[in-house]
Amino acid sequence: MYVHVKSTPVPIPPSGQYSPKRLHHNGRLKLQQFGPIVRQKLPGNTNLLYLFDPEDIEAMYAKEGRYPSRRSHLALQKYRLDRPHMFSTGGILPTNGKHWWELRRRAQKSMNKVSAVASRLPQVDEVCKEFAELISKVRREGSGRVGHFLDLQKRLFLELTITSLLEVRLGKLDDHSDEAEQLAHAVDETNCVVLPTDNGLQLWKYVRTPMYRRLVSAQDTIYRIAFKYVETKDDELRHARQKKKAEGESEPDTKHVTSILESFFESGLEDKDIVGLVSDTLMGGIDTGAYTMAYVLYSLANNQDKQDLLALEARRLLDASDGKVTTKVLSEARYLKAVMKETYRLHPISIGVGRVIQEDTVIRGFRIPKETVVVTQNQVISRLPEHFPDPQRFLPERWLHKAPPAHPFVVLPFGHGPRSCIGRRMAEQNLQTIILQVGSCSSVRMAKYILTERKHMVSRCG
Ligand code: HEM
Incomplete structure (x- = not known):
């Protein structure tokens, strides 16, 4: 393995400093050792280029073109392309070029539609209130602590994603339904195999390696459940149309706010594409939400003054809206x-x-x-003092001024441009609602908790 800096090949010292499980640490080391632009050669003749300067990141984005291309979820793509009776493409995550755009353009019409996402806010709010009540209920006697909190958060975001997208509930958050457990496990399994199958030797292309078999089993589960919900919605819409026709209402009601799933059907997507999109959304919505929520609560736990300020705002807004998170509450x-x-x-x-x-x-x-794989290093650079003074401190106040606190390409949690996160609107609505509901709860307090390298919050994949 070689790192090239300024076109000179420099071998990475064989001291075990780089670990595939500590990507943030690897990034920091590369910047310190080799500077703001680093090339690494992976097995299979793939070049990886790491960018650490926001100006360079902006320059990369300026050249990404109409169909920005990504190299990820390659084994998932194979799984789907090998099953043309179930899927018409490899899905939005791994597909590139015009085929990606055909899928993305239709899907984003629904997922970026403000009214479609906001139409689910009352149900999202109900789930979030239930979560806040649940954590008060399941606290351990004596210590008041809640055990297995990350699992609870994953269950919450599974429910929020299903509620936002499929307009159904899997069940109460403390009810361990088979379907919820199977889905959560299948999503975990998929997330665990993505990185090793993308970056390793890719033997799975030729033989069914144990990793690939795990992916197949997980994806079979996700497909089965996604298919069931898409089929049910399709039937429901067909019956509604037939009923309207029978009642003589031929014109569609243009004032009717369609939900995300409904607008998938209206956008001309094939049923097979919709099943693929629903599966991708389930994979995209759970861990992302659960880990982000965990980090918000962690930051508040270790900054009690900020926790108090958030609680004040949450209570003021919710008191004025009968305890409900509404679009007005979110905007304020x-x-x-x-x-x-x-x-x-x-x-x-x-x-x-x-x-x-x-x-x-x-x-x-x-x-x-051409064909070089670039990975921007935003996680590393957003903690550098040249971009943010006192960078290790949690200071939400930085963001309350009119002027942005740093170069716009330093902090990009959802990416940027036409290929940025398609679920951003839904994710932000879900996250803001849960943080307001938990933050306003007078019986819940996040206690100081320091993460160490060993006690980190990232899933440990077996
Ligand atoms: C805090 C929550 C989330 C974060 C931080 C996040 C972050 C990201 C990032 C960084 C990307 C890559 C963007 C790029 O390449 O420019 C992405 C892509 C994507 N995200 Fe999210 N995401 C979140 C939630 C969600 C949710 C809730 C969904 C689904 C409902 C979702 C579905 C997707 C999909 C399908 C893509 C691929 C889009 C494409 O390739 O066109 N994400 N997300």
Whole structure:
């Protein structure tokens, strides 16, 4: 394995300093040792280029073109392309080029539609209130602590994703339904195999390796459940149309607010595409939400003064709205949004964004050949003092001024441009609602808790 700096191959010292499980640490080391642009060769002749300067990241984005390309979820793509009776594409995550855009353009019409996402806010709020009540109920006697909190958060975001997208409830949060457990396990399994199958030797392309078999089993489960809900919704919509026709109402009601799933059907997507999108959404919505929430609560736990300020805002807004989180409440929750942004800066759940360069490009005076895989290092640079004074401190107040506190390409939790996170609107609504509901709860307090490298919050994959 070699790292190239300024075109000179420099072998990484064989001291075990780089670990596939400590990507943030690897990124920091590379910046310190080799500077703001680093090339690493992976097995299989793939070049990885790490960018640490926001100007260079901006330059990369400026060249990403109409169909920004990413190299990820390759084994998932194989799973789907091998099953044309179930899927018409590899899905939005791994597909590139025009085929990606055909899927994305239709899907984002629904997922980015303000009214479609907001139409689910009352149900999302109900789930969040239930969660706040549940954690008060399940506290251990004596210590008042809640055990297995991350699992509870994953269960919450599974329910929130299903509620936001499929308009159904899997069940109460403390009811361990088979379907909820199977889905949560299948999503965990998929997330565990993505990185090793993308970056390893890729034997799975030729033989069914144990990793690939885990993916197949997990994806079979996700497909089965997604298919069931899509089929049910399809039937429901067909019956509604037939009923309207029978009643003589031929024109569609244009004032009717359609939900995300409903607008998937209206957008001309095939049923197979919709099942694929629902599966991708289940995979995209659970761990991302649960870990972000965990980091928000962790940051508040260790900054009691900020926790108090958030609680004050949450109680003031919820007292005026009968305890309900509404679109008005969300639009007025200024401190909450600053808390979220500061958490994305200190604890983004993604180290940065990956792109495959589409044409030969010059960055920082170096010619970067077409097909190079670039990984931006936002997680590392958003903690550098040249971008944020006192960078290790959790200071939501940085974000309350009119002017942005740093270069706009330093903190990019949802990516940027046409290939940025398609679920951002839904994710932000879900996260803001749960933080307001938990933050306003007078019986809940986040107690000081320090994470160490050993006690980290990232899933340990078996
Ligand atoms: C805090 C929550 C979330 C964070 C921080 C997050 C972050 C990201 C990031 C960094 C990307 C890559 C963007 C890029 O390449 O420019 C991404 C892509 C994506 N996200 Fe999210 N995400 C979150 C929640 C969600 C949710 C709730 C969903 C689904 C409902 C979702 C679905 C997706 C999908 C399908 C893509 C691929 C889009 C494409 O390739 O066109 N994400 N997300």
